[in-house]
Amino acid sequence: MKEKIFLSSSDISNFQLLHGENITDFEKDLEKYLKNNSKAACLSSGTAAIHLALILAGVGQNDEVICQTFTFSASANPITYQGAEPVFIDSEKDTWNMCPEALEEAIKDKISNGKKPKAIILVHLYGMPAKIDEISAIAKKYKIALIEDAAEALGSTYKGQKCGTFGDYGILSFNGNKIITTSGGGALVCKTEEAKQKAIFLATQARDNAAHYQHSEIGYNYRMSNVLAGIGRGQMQVLDSHVELRRGMHKFYKKLFKNVDGVTIFMESSKEFYSNHWLSCIVIDESKTGFSNQELRLQLEKDRIEARPLWKPMHLQPVFKENDYYGGAIAENLFKDGLCLPSGSNLNDRDRKRITKSIHKLLIKMN
Numbered sequence: 519m520k521e522k523i524f525l526s527s528s529d530i531s532n533f534q535l536l537h538g539e540n541i542t543d544f545e546k547d548l549e550k551y552l553k554n555n556s557k558a559a560c561l562s563s564g565t566a567a568i569h570l571a572l573i574l575a576g577v578g579q580n581d582e583v584i585c586q587t588f589t590f591s592a593s594a595n596p597i598t599y600q601g602a603e604p605v606f607i608d609s610e611k612d613t614w615n616m617c618p619e620a621l622e623e624a625i626k627d628k629i630s631n632g633k634k635p636k637a638i639i640l641v642h643l644y645g646m647p648a649k650i651d652e653i654s655a656i657a658k659k660y661k662i663a664l665i666e667d668a669a670e671a672l673g674s675t676y677k678g679q680k681c682g683t684f685g686d687y688g689i690l691s692f693n694g695n696k697i698i699t700t701s702g703g704g705a706l707v708c709k710t711e712e713a714k715q716k717a718i719f720l721a722t723q724a725r726d727n728a729a730h731y732q733h734s735e736i737g738y739n740y741r742m743s744n745v746l747a748g749i750g751r752g753q754m755q756v757l758d759s760h761v762e763l764r765r766g767m768h769k770f771y772k773k774l775f776k777n778v779d780g781v782t783i784f785m786e787s788s789k790e791f792y793s794n795h796w797l798s799c800i801v802i803d804e805s806k807t808g809f810s811n812q813e814l815r816l817q818l819e820k821d822r823i824e825a826r827p828l829w830k831p832m833h834l835q836p837v838f839k840e841n842d843y844y845g846g847a848i849a850e851n852l853f854k855d856g857l858c859l860p861s862g863s864n865l866n867d868r869d870r871k872r873i874t875k876s877i878h879k880l881l882i883k884m885n
Contacts, residue, residue, distance in 0.1 A: 538744035540751060547754045548690070548705060554683040556707050557714035560742035560750070561721055564669040564691030564704035569596035570717045570740065571687035571706060572637060575663035577602050581636040584624055584662075586616040587831040588849035589641040593667050594832050597639070605635060606833040608845020612787040614852060615648035616640050620845035622656050627844070629660070637663040642671035642681045643829070644784065644858075645697075645764070645796035650676050650684045657685075665689065669704070672697050673761040673794040682707050692746075697760050697794055697863070698753035700746040761794045763863040768795040770870055771859060774877065780806025784856075798861045799828060801852065808884040811857040814877070821876040828856035 541560055548558040561567050577583055579601035585594045587606035597604045605624055610617040621638070628635055638657055642648055650666075657664040666685030668674070674681040682688030688707030692700040708714045719725075724737025742750075768785070775781040780803040786793055804810045815825045830853050833843040860873060 538747075540744045540747035541742060544742075544747040544750045544754070545705070547751060548707075551754065551757070552680045552683050552688075552707065554679060555709070556683050556688070557709070557711050558690075559706045559708065559714045559717040559721065560747055561704050561706060561717075561740045562742055563702060563740075564667075564689050564693065565592045565596060566721070566738070566740040567687075567689045567691075567704045567706040568593065568639065568665065568667065569599055569738070570720055571665045571689065572596055572600050572602070573720060574687065574708075574713055574716060575637045575665065577636045582628060582633055583637045583639060584621065584635045585639040585832065586641045586643075586667075587833045587843065587845070588614060588643060588829055588852065589667070589832065590669075590829055591832065591835065591837075592669070593639055593641050594838065602636065604832065604838060604841050606831070606838070606841060606843045608843070608847075609643075609849045609852065610649065611848055613646050613648050613791070614643050614784065614848075615646065616653060617845055617848070618649055618652035618656060621653060624842075624844040625656065625660050625662070634660070635662055637665055639665045639667055640685065641667040641669075642674060644799055645671045645674050645794040646784070646786070647671065647674050647676040647681050647791050647793065654684055663687070666707075668707075669693075670696070670796045671794060673757060675792040677790050687713075692750060692753070697764065697796060698750070698757050700742065700750040700753065703742050703746050703750065705742075760863040763865075764795045764798075764861055765793075767859075767861045767865060768793075768798045771798045771800065774874060775800065778807065778881065780804070780808075795861065797858045799856055799858050801856045803855070809880055811855055814880060815857055817880040818873070818876050821872065821879075823860060823873060823876055825860065826858045828853050828858060 545558045549556050577600045581602040583597045583602050585604045588609045594604045607620045608617050664685035665687045667689045668682035669691035671681040690705040692703040706717050721740035724735040726732040782801045784799040802811045818825045831849040832838050
């Protein structure tokens with residue numbers, strides 16, 4: 519068969535850079551890994567995947583979408599792309615994720631006021647699976663689409679099932695800070711091949727099947743390139759080992775803080791939950807430790823070790839300060855007292871010694 523001649527090309531075909539077997543093969547790799555008849559569409563980012571999920575769920579102008587408040591802004595921003603309004607829900611203390619009780623309270627309140635929410639965006643924060651049984655049951659009870667943001671939870675499971683496969687749509691991210699990376703990228707996990715193909719259609723500028731460029735719908739430039747998908751295929755080979763390395767860092771911190779009264783390690787509440795521990799996190803009770811999360815962060819910073827506060831809840835963000843919020847102050851308190859610690863898959867024994875030495879400086883000072 520003769521090689522195809524393209525309308526416009528460089529020394530390396532632009533078409534081959536953007537389209538090719540790496541994309542379809544990466545999608546197959548993801549589907550095989552996720553199981554549960556998952557259908558994956560590789561995209562430019564996890565944020566793009568959330569946006570397309572909202573479109574496929576029928577979210578439009580002036581609709582309301584329920585969203586976990588304790589998350590990164592990328593979980594909530596795409597709601598506004600559709601002209602819809604986020605409604606924020608507090609966390610529960612076991613998984614730090616969406617509180618089922620506050621979720622149902624919000625749905626009932628919205629329905630009583632004549633505005634049933636169009637979708638729910640649940641997040642598996644820091645790799646920790648949410649209380650998916652309860653939340654899925656509520657979504658089904660009220661017939662509301664469930665979008666499962668597993669951007670931080672690739673490799674995490676609940677009752678043996680991979681995160682990202684429970685909802686009507688699942689979201690994955692391959693950003694540079696995730697368990698595996700394609701430099702930038704993400705995927706939308708669908709239940710059907712039809713939904714997957716619709717997502718790909720929208721992600722490639724919604725071009726109609728015609729010789730000329732014709733568009734009957736608004737489309738987006740959201741498709742992953744063939745080059746990045748090739749990186750993703752290679753990264754799939756190390757996914758499980760990277761999960762084990764992150765979980766190893768979690769065990770390291772458990773041992774490090776074992777005898778420190780007032781420091782609580784974020785961990786699974788039962789054997790049903792299996793976290794990839796994308797980030798190892800702690801909560802500090804200053805009344806017991808004698809030091810705050812801020813003091814520990816600054817001590818680490820002095821020794822050129824990065825640590826960060828937990829996510830600032832969305833309902834406390836200036837851009838969302840007028841949006842409705844349901845729940846108590848669990849997310850707020852986690853933000854006030856929590857800290858994310860170095861958790862990279864590339865950390866070695868030398869790095870762990872540096873971290874230990876820095877933290878011991880503060881512990882000795884407090885004693």
